[in-house]
Amino acid sequence: xxxRIAESLFWIGRYVERADDTARLLDVHVQILLxxxxxxxxxxxxxxxxxxxxxxxxxxxxxxxxxxxxxxAYDRFAPSSIAGSLVSAxxxxxxxxxxxxxxxxxxxxTTWNQLPSHMRPARPHDYFTWVxxxxxxxxxxxxxxxxxDDTWQFMVLGRSIERADMTARLLTTRALAGSAGPSWTTxxxxxxxxxxxxxxxxxxxxxxxxxxxxxxxxxFPRSIVFALNxxxxxxxxxxxxxxxxxxxxxxxHIGFVRTSLEYRPLDEVLDDLPKAMEQVxxxxxxxxxxxxxxxxxxxxxxxxxxxxx
Numbered sequence: 001x002x003x004r005i006a007e008s009l010f011w012i013g014r015y016v017e018r019a020d021d022t023a024r025l026l027d028v029h030v031q032i033l034l035x036x037x038x039x040x041x042x043x044x045x046x047x048x049x050x051x052x053x054x055x056x057x058x059x060x061x062x063x064x065x066x067x068x069x070x071x072x073a074y075d076r077f078a079p080s081s082i083a084g085s086l087v088s089a090x091x092x093x094x095x096x097x098x099x100x101x102x103x104x105x106x107x108x109x110t111t112w113n114q115l116p117s118h119m120r121p122a123r124p125h126d127y128f129t130w131v132x133x134x135x136x137x138x139x140x141x142x143x144x145x146x147x148x149d150d151t152w153q154f155m156v157l158g159r160s161i162e163r164a165d166m167t168a169r170l171l172t173t174r175a176l177a178g179s180a181g182p183s184w185t186t187x188x189x190x191x192x193x194x195x196x197x198x199x200x201x202x203x204x205x206x207x208x209x210x211x212x213x214x215x216x217x218x219x220f221p222r223s224i225v226f227a228l229n230x231x232x233x234x235x236x237x238x239x240x241x242x243x244x245x246x247x248x249x250x251x252x253h254i255g256f257v258r259t260s261l262e263y264r265p266l267d268e269v270l271d272d273l274p275k276a277m278e279q280v281x282x283x284x285x286x287x288x289x290x291x292x293x294x295x296x297x298x299x300x301x302x303x304x305x306x307x308x309x
Contacts, residue, residue: 007296008096013158017090021166157234164227168277184210209303249290257283
Protein backbone atom coordinates (compact mmCIF):
# COMPACT_ATOMS: atom_id res chain seq x y z
CA UNK A 1 0.00 0.00 0.00
CA UNK A 2 1.26 3.49 -0.86
CA UNK A 3 2.23 5.54 2.18
CA ARG A 4 -0.04 8.44 1.17
CA ILE A 5 -3.03 6.07 1.02
CA ALA A 6 -2.15 4.53 4.39
CA GLU A 7 -1.86 8.02 5.87
CA SER A 8 -5.27 9.01 4.53
CA LEU A 9 -6.84 5.87 6.00
CA PHE A 10 -5.21 6.52 9.37
CA TRP A 11 -6.55 10.08 9.43
CA ILE A 12 -10.05 9.10 8.33
CA GLY A 13 -10.24 7.01 11.48
CA ARG A 14 -8.84 9.79 13.63
CA TYR A 15 -10.89 12.67 12.27
CA VAL A 16 -14.25 10.87 12.42
CA GLU A 17 -13.52 9.78 15.99
CA ARG A 18 -12.40 13.30 16.89
CA ALA A 19 -15.67 14.79 15.63
CA ASP A 20 -17.67 12.18 17.54
CA ASP A 21 -15.81 12.55 20.83
CA THR A 22 -15.66 16.35 20.69
CA ALA A 23 -19.43 16.41 20.15
CA ARG A 24 -19.90 14.20 23.21
CA LEU A 25 -17.60 16.34 25.34
CA LEU A 26 -19.18 19.65 24.30
CA ASP A 27 -22.70 18.29 24.72
CA VAL A 28 -21.99 17.53 28.37
CA HIS A 29 -20.38 20.86 29.19
CA VAL A 30 -22.74 23.12 27.26
CA GLN A 31 -25.69 21.43 28.95
CA ILE A 32 -24.16 22.02 32.39
CA LEU A 33 -23.63 25.72 31.61
CA LEU A 34 -27.24 26.04 30.47
CA UNK A 35 -28.65 24.31 33.55
CA UNK A 36 -26.46 25.90 36.24
CA UNK A 37 -27.08 29.66 36.59
CA UNK A 38 -24.29 29.91 39.19
CA UNK A 39 -21.59 28.30 37.05
CA UNK A 40 -18.46 30.40 36.47
CA UNK A 41 -18.83 30.33 32.71
CA UNK A 42 -15.63 32.17 31.84
CA UNK A 43 -13.46 29.91 34.02
CA UNK A 44 -15.20 26.73 32.84
CA UNK A 45 -14.84 27.68 29.16
CA UNK A 46 -11.18 28.62 29.52
CA UNK A 47 -10.49 25.32 31.27
CA UNK A 48 -12.23 23.42 28.46
CA UNK A 49 -10.22 25.25 25.78
CA UNK A 50 -7.03 24.45 27.69
CA UNK A 51 -7.90 20.74 27.90
CA UNK A 52 -8.54 20.74 24.14
CA UNK A 53 -5.14 22.38 23.49
CA UNK A 54 -6.62 25.54 22.00
CA UNK A 55 -4.85 28.92 22.44
CA UNK A 56 -5.83 30.80 25.57
CA UNK A 57 -8.13 33.77 24.81
CA UNK A 58 -6.96 37.25 25.86
CA UNK A 59 -7.49 37.90 29.55
CA UNK A 60 -9.70 40.94 28.89
CA UNK A 61 -12.11 38.88 26.77
CA UNK A 62 -15.17 37.37 28.42
CA UNK A 63 -15.28 33.77 27.24
CA UNK A 64 -18.69 32.11 27.08
CA UNK A 65 -20.24 29.06 25.51
CA UNK A 66 -20.76 30.85 22.16
CA UNK A 67 -17.01 31.46 21.92
CA UNK A 68 -16.30 27.80 22.77
CA UNK A 69 -18.81 26.58 20.18
CA UNK A 70 -17.26 28.80 17.51
CA UNK A 71 -13.80 27.43 18.31
CA UNK A 72 -14.55 23.75 18.93
CA ALA A 73 -17.76 23.04 17.01
CA TYR A 74 -18.26 25.28 13.98
CA ASP A 75 -14.80 26.28 12.73
CA ARG A 76 -14.42 24.55 9.34
CA PHE A 77 -10.75 25.60 9.04
CA ALA A 78 -9.49 24.01 12.29
CA PRO A 79 -8.95 20.23 12.16
CA SER A 80 -9.42 20.08 15.94
CA SER A 81 -13.02 21.33 15.73
CA ILE A 82 -16.02 19.18 14.86
CA ALA A 83 -16.70 20.83 11.51
CA GLY A 84 -13.01 20.91 10.62
CA SER A 85 -12.64 17.23 11.47
CA LEU A 86 -15.54 16.26 9.21
CA VAL A 87 -14.13 18.37 6.36
CA SER A 88 -10.69 16.79 6.80
CA ALA A 89 -12.13 13.26 6.99
CA UNK A 90 -13.90 13.80 3.68
CA UNK A 91 -10.72 15.20 2.10
CA UNK A 92 -8.75 12.15 3.22
CA UNK A 93 -11.49 9.88 1.87
CA UNK A 94 -11.21 11.64 -1.49
CA UNK A 95 -7.47 10.98 -1.55
CA UNK A 96 -8.03 7.29 -0.74
CA UNK A 97 -11.03 6.94 -3.03
CA UNK A 98 -9.62 3.91 -4.89
CA UNK A 99 -9.18 1.97 -1.63
CA UNK A 100 -12.22 2.67 0.53
CA UNK A 101 -15.68 1.32 -0.24
CA UNK A 102 -18.22 3.32 -2.23
CA UNK A 103 -20.57 3.30 0.78
CA UNK A 104 -17.92 4.84 3.05
CA UNK A 105 -17.08 7.54 0.50
CA UNK A 106 -20.74 8.40 -0.04
CA UNK A 107 -21.36 8.58 3.70
CA UNK A 108 -18.46 10.98 4.32
CA UNK A 109 -19.29 13.04 1.24
CA THR A 110 -22.97 13.29 2.26
CA THR A 111 -21.92 14.36 5.75
CA TRP A 112 -19.73 17.08 4.24
CA ASN A 113 -22.57 18.28 2.00
CA GLN A 114 -25.06 18.37 4.86
CA LEU A 115 -22.70 20.08 7.31
CA PRO A 116 -23.63 23.74 6.51
CA SER A 117 -27.35 23.09 7.02
CA HIS A 118 -26.80 21.55 10.47
CA MET A 119 -24.38 24.13 11.88
CA ARG A 120 -25.53 26.76 14.42
CA PRO A 121 -28.97 25.36 15.26
CA ALA A 122 -31.17 26.90 17.94
CA ARG A 123 -30.12 24.06 20.24
CA PRO A 124 -26.46 22.96 20.02
CA HIS A 125 -27.58 19.53 21.24
CA ASP A 126 -29.26 18.93 17.87
CA TYR A 127 -25.95 19.52 16.09
CA PHE A 128 -24.06 17.22 18.44
CA THR A 129 -26.68 14.50 18.02
CA TRP A 130 -26.39 14.71 14.23
CA VAL A 131 -22.58 14.47 14.42
CA UNK A 132 -22.76 11.39 16.66
CA UNK A 133 -25.25 9.74 14.31
CA UNK A 134 -23.07 10.39 11.25
CA UNK A 135 -19.99 9.06 13.06
CA UNK A 136 -21.93 5.93 14.04
CA UNK A 137 -22.92 5.37 10.40
CA UNK A 138 -19.28 5.70 9.32
CA UNK A 139 -18.21 3.21 12.01
CA UNK A 140 -20.94 0.78 10.96
CA UNK A 141 -19.92 0.94 7.30
CA UNK A 142 -16.26 0.46 8.24
CA UNK A 143 -17.12 -2.59 10.34
CA UNK A 144 -19.43 -4.21 7.80
CA UNK A 145 -17.85 -3.39 4.44
CA UNK A 146 -14.07 -3.38 4.97
CA UNK A 147 -11.83 -6.40 4.65
CA UNK A 148 -9.68 -7.01 7.71
CA ASP A 149 -6.49 -6.17 5.81
CA ASP A 150 -4.14 -3.20 6.03
CA THR A 151 -6.98 -0.85 5.03
CA TRP A 152 -8.92 -1.86 8.11
CA GLN A 153 -5.88 -1.86 10.39
CA PHE A 154 -4.84 1.71 9.53
CA MET A 155 -8.37 3.10 9.99
CA VAL A 156 -8.91 1.32 13.29
CA LEU A 157 -5.41 2.26 14.46
CA GLY A 158 -6.22 5.94 13.91
CA ARG A 159 -9.62 5.59 15.55
CA SER A 160 -8.19 3.79 18.60
CA ILE A 161 -5.41 6.32 19.26
CA GLU A 162 -7.84 9.22 18.91
CA ARG A 163 -10.40 7.53 21.16
CA ALA A 164 -7.89 6.95 23.95
CA ASP A 165 -6.71 10.56 23.69
CA MET A 166 -10.23 12.04 23.69
CA THR A 167 -11.48 9.85 26.55
CA ALA A 168 -8.47 11.05 28.54
CA ARG A 169 -9.45 14.66 27.79
CA LEU A 170 -13.02 13.97 28.89
CA LEU A 171 -11.81 12.56 32.21
CA THR A 172 -9.42 15.50 32.62
CA THR A 173 -12.28 18.00 32.36
CA ARG A 174 -14.11 16.08 35.11
CA ALA A 175 -11.05 16.05 37.35
CA LEU A 176 -10.30 19.76 36.90
CA ALA A 177 -13.89 20.90 37.38
CA GLY A 178 -14.35 18.96 40.60
CA SER A 179 -17.81 19.10 42.15
CA ALA A 180 -18.83 21.84 39.70
CA GLY A 181 -18.24 19.55 36.73
CA PRO A 182 -20.36 16.79 35.25
CA SER A 183 -21.18 13.79 37.41
CA TRP A 184 -19.70 10.40 36.62
CA THR A 185 -23.17 9.25 35.58
CA THR A 186 -23.31 12.10 33.05
CA UNK A 187 -19.89 11.13 31.68
CA UNK A 188 -20.95 7.50 31.37
CA UNK A 189 -24.05 8.54 29.45
CA UNK A 190 -22.02 10.80 27.16
CA UNK A 191 -19.84 7.81 26.23
CA UNK A 192 -22.81 5.49 25.78
CA UNK A 193 -21.45 3.52 28.72
CA UNK A 194 -24.15 3.89 31.38
CA UNK A 195 -26.15 0.73 30.63
CA UNK A 196 -22.99 -1.34 30.12
CA UNK A 197 -21.66 -0.03 33.45
CA UNK A 198 -24.87 -0.93 35.30
CA UNK A 199 -24.86 -4.43 33.80
CA UNK A 200 -21.23 -4.93 34.79
CA UNK A 201 -21.68 -3.86 38.40
CA UNK A 202 -25.35 -4.96 38.71
CA UNK A 203 -26.55 -1.55 39.84
CA UNK A 204 -24.02 -1.06 42.66
CA UNK A 205 -22.67 2.18 41.22
CA UNK A 206 -20.04 4.45 42.73
CA UNK A 207 -17.84 7.25 41.45
CA UNK A 208 -14.73 5.09 41.80
CA UNK A 209 -16.23 2.23 39.82
CA UNK A 210 -17.49 4.62 37.13
CA UNK A 211 -14.03 6.13 36.75
CA UNK A 212 -12.46 2.69 36.68
CA UNK A 213 -14.93 1.57 34.01
CA UNK A 214 -13.94 4.40 31.64
CA UNK A 215 -10.27 3.92 32.42
CA UNK A 216 -9.68 0.20 32.68
CA UNK A 217 -12.57 -1.93 31.43
CA UNK A 218 -11.15 -4.46 28.96
CA UNK A 219 -14.48 -5.14 27.23
CA PHE A 220 -16.04 -1.68 26.74
CA PRO A 221 -14.85 -0.13 23.43
CA ARG A 222 -14.59 3.45 24.73
CA SER A 223 -12.45 2.73 27.76
CA ILE A 224 -8.87 3.93 27.53
CA VAL A 225 -7.34 0.50 28.12
CA PHE A 226 -9.55 -1.12 25.46
CA ALA A 227 -8.60 1.55 22.90
CA LEU A 228 -4.89 1.23 23.69
CA ASN A 229 -5.09 -2.57 23.46
CA UNK A 230 -6.77 -2.28 20.07
CA UNK A 231 -4.09 0.13 18.84
CA UNK A 232 -1.38 -2.31 19.93
CA UNK A 233 -3.15 -5.16 18.14
CA UNK A 234 -3.35 -3.14 14.91
CA UNK A 235 0.34 -2.27 15.09
CA UNK A 236 1.32 -5.90 15.68
CA UNK A 237 -0.75 -7.04 12.68
CA UNK A 238 0.66 -4.32 10.44
CA UNK A 239 4.22 -5.32 11.27
CA UNK A 240 4.76 -8.53 13.25
CA UNK A 241 7.80 -8.49 15.51
CA UNK A 242 10.85 -9.86 13.69
CA UNK A 243 13.41 -9.00 16.36
CA UNK A 244 12.38 -10.73 19.57
CA UNK A 245 14.55 -8.44 21.68
CA UNK A 246 12.80 -5.15 20.76
CA UNK A 247 9.52 -3.53 19.76
CA UNK A 248 8.89 -0.50 17.58
CA UNK A 249 8.56 2.97 19.11
CA UNK A 250 4.78 3.31 18.62
CA UNK A 251 4.04 0.05 20.43
CA UNK A 252 6.49 0.97 23.17
CA HIS A 253 4.74 4.28 23.90
CA ILE A 254 1.28 2.73 23.87
CA GLY A 255 2.27 -0.36 25.83
CA PHE A 256 4.05 1.62 28.51
CA VAL A 257 1.11 3.90 29.30
CA ARG A 258 -1.37 1.01 29.06
CA THR A 259 0.51 -1.12 31.58
CA SER A 260 1.00 1.88 33.88
CA LEU A 261 -2.79 2.20 34.03
CA GLU A 262 -3.63 -1.51 34.20
CA TYR A 263 -1.16 -2.51 36.89
CA ARG A 264 -1.36 0.47 39.22
CA PRO A 265 -3.99 0.47 41.98
CA LEU A 266 -7.03 2.42 40.82
CA ASP A 267 -6.88 4.66 43.90
CA GLU A 268 -3.40 5.84 42.91
CA VAL A 269 -4.55 6.70 39.40
CA LEU A 270 -7.62 8.60 40.64
CA ASP A 271 -5.60 10.52 43.25
CA ASP A 272 -3.62 12.16 40.45
CA LEU A 273 -6.03 11.77 37.54
CA PRO A 274 -5.01 14.89 35.53
CA LYS A 275 -1.36 13.80 35.48
CA ALA A 276 -2.28 10.23 34.50
CA MET A 277 -4.48 11.51 31.67
CA GLU A 278 -1.73 13.86 30.51
CA GLN A 279 0.56 10.83 30.26
CA VAL A 280 -2.03 9.07 28.10
CA UNK A 281 -2.29 12.11 25.80
CA UNK A 282 1.50 12.39 25.53
CA UNK A 283 1.80 8.69 24.74
CA UNK A 284 -0.86 8.95 22.02
CA UNK A 285 0.93 11.95 20.51
CA UNK A 286 4.31 10.20 20.63
CA UNK A 287 2.83 7.03 19.11
CA UNK A 288 1.22 9.07 16.33
CA UNK A 289 4.57 10.71 15.56
CA UNK A 290 6.28 7.30 15.52
CA UNK A 291 3.61 5.90 13.17
CA UNK A 292 4.04 8.89 10.87
CA UNK A 293 7.79 8.40 10.77
CA UNK A 294 7.51 4.65 10.16
CA UNK A 295 4.66 4.42 7.66
CA UNK A 296 4.13 7.92 6.23
CA UNK A 297 7.61 9.35 5.62
CA UNK A 298 7.45 12.77 3.99
CA UNK A 299 9.88 15.60 3.57
CA UNK A 300 7.22 18.21 4.27
CA UNK A 301 4.49 18.45 6.87
CA UNK A 302 0.84 18.33 5.84
CA UNK A 303 -1.11 21.53 6.54
CA UNK A 304 -4.87 21.65 6.16
CA UNK A 305 -6.30 24.87 4.75
CA UNK A 306 -10.03 24.70 4.31
CA UNK A 307 -10.80 21.78 2.05
CA UNK A 308 -7.52 21.65 0.14
CA UNK A 309 -3.90 20.81 0.79
